[in-house]
Amino acid sequence: MSGEPDTPPTRMGLSVVDFMAGTEMVLALVSAELAARQTGQGRDVAVNRYDTALYNLSYLSAWALNSEYEPARMARTAHATLVPCQL
Numbered sequence: 642m643s644g645e646p647d648t649p650p651t652r653m654g655l656s657v658v659d660f661m662a663g664t665e666m667v668l669a670l671v672s673a674e675l676a677a678r679q680t681g682q683g684r685d686v687a688v689n690r691y692d693t694a695l696y697n698l699s700y701l702s703a704w705a706l707n708s709e710y711e712p713a714r715m716a717r718t719a720h721a722t723l724v725p726c727q728l
Contacts, residue, residue: 646714653718662693 644651669686677683701721704710715721 643718644714645718646716650714651718658690658694658697661697662688662690665693 643653666686666688669688673684673686701712705712710721712721
């Protein structure tokens with residue numbers, strides 16, 4: 642989804658998935674801590690980047706499957722819904 646429409650895909654310079662996975666881990670740790678304080682029992686917490694990446698693409702998949710939306714690269718790496726978001 643990144644890069645100019647008439648060029649091959651371009652690698653984005655920022656790893657959004659890494660930041661989002663970190664955010665998910667913090668939320669999971671805080672939730673586990675609160676539950677441990679209430680119940681006195683600990684738990685395992687796991688987050689992986691692959692699931693995080695898939696989750697972040699789910700809205701595009703839902704649009705494509707449920708409407709006439711066709712995902713495509715846009716000029717200056719614009720985003721389909723976030724404005725302004727061009728490099």
